[in-house]
Amino acid sequence: MDPAVLDAIASPRRREILRLVWREEQTVGAIHQAMPDVTFGAVSLQLRLLAEAGLVEARGERRNRFYKARPEALGPVAEILERMWDDALWKLKLAAELEETRRGPKPRRRPGRKSKREV
Amino acid sequence: MDPAVLDAIASPRRREILRLVWREEQTVGAIHQAMPDVTFGAVSLQLRLLAEAGLVEARGERRNRFYKARPEALGPVAEILERMWDDALWKLKLAAELEETRRGPKPRRRPGRKSKREV
DNA sequence: CAAATATTTTAGTTGTAACTAAAATGATTT
DNA sequence: AAATCATTTTAGTTACAACTAAAATATTTG
Numbered sequence A, B: 001m002d003p004a005v006l007d008a009i010a011s012p013r014r015r016e017i018l019r020l021v022w023r024e025e026q027t028v029g030a031i032h033q034a035m036p037d038v039t040f041g042a043v044s045l046q047l048r049l050l051a052e053a054g055l056v057e058a059r060g061e062r063r064n065r066f067y068k069a070r071p072e073a074l075g076p077v078a079e080i081l082e083r084m085w086d087d088a089l090w091k092l093k094l095a096a097e098l099e100e101t102r103r104g105p106k107p108r109r110r111p112g113r114k115s116k117r118e119v
Numbered sequence C: 001c002a003a004a005t006a007t008t009t010t011a012g013t014t015g016t017a018a019c020t021a022a023a024a025t026g027a028t029t030t
Numbered sequence D: 001a002a003a004t005c006a007t008t009t010t011a012g013t014t015a016c017a018a019c020t021a022a023a024a025t026a027t028t029t030g
Helices: A003-008 A012-020 A028-033 A040-052 A076-086 A088-100 B003-008 B012-020 B028-033 B040-052 B076-086 B088-100
Strands: A056-061 A064-069 B056-061 B064-069
Touching: A003 A040, A003 B012, A003 B088, A012 A028, A012 A040, A012 A076, A012 A088, A012 B003, A028 A040, A028 A064, A040 A056, A040 A064, A076 A088, A076 B076, A088 B003, B003 B040, B012 B028, B012 B040, B012 B076, B012 B088, B028 B040, B028 B064, B040 B056, B040 B064
Parallel strands: none
Antiparallel strands: A056 A064, B056 B064
């Protein structure tokens, strides 16, 4: 397992793309339609990152490129993701997470301060 | 499994800290001594992030705070990390990775361009 | 070949993670 | 209560991931 894998799946956006191409290949356009809050170009760039990490593969047919996940490249992480996606609760969390991380890769850490040392 | 976990382990620096406190608790000072390329404060900040994600716990004794990993919070990811650390090859890669990511959280994507579509 | 369609790439912007240096806080000892 | 030790927090800097809009590239169709 490449550490690039850990990097790749740390992004909610990339996890969502992975999910979309998990079972069956999808065109970039189809993926983009499922993520209307980002531009086509943004989807293409994330697909490039995923492809460079070996987590998706592409196939060209006619005018389209079809992308498909490579679960075998994810090793044990594949099961973790699948478990997350199967969990209905997770779907809600993902939605909130995607909305929150409209820009910026990572969830903000909570601002709640605690002045005294907490043991 | 919280997605904050995936976030936390995406950072080589945090993975290294986790490794140091995996088997036995360590003071912040001891952790810092094992990572001389960053300041004490930087270590403390990353420990805070890990603690907020529930991946480490702290205990205060005398002047020191002892940090310890909480592998149970990592779920299946714990095994992945352990497997990585056990692999000698990984140790070399991690060293290079840490050196390369002196600043900046993630490995640069390779600049190699390919102008034609590659199917 | 021109037009249409699908995708990639470029150039530039923005938010923020990871860091540093120094100040602040907390705990212990004298 | 001052001095010392260990850690946390603050304020500010820097590098870069994720994004947008537009231009470029590739592929098929009329």
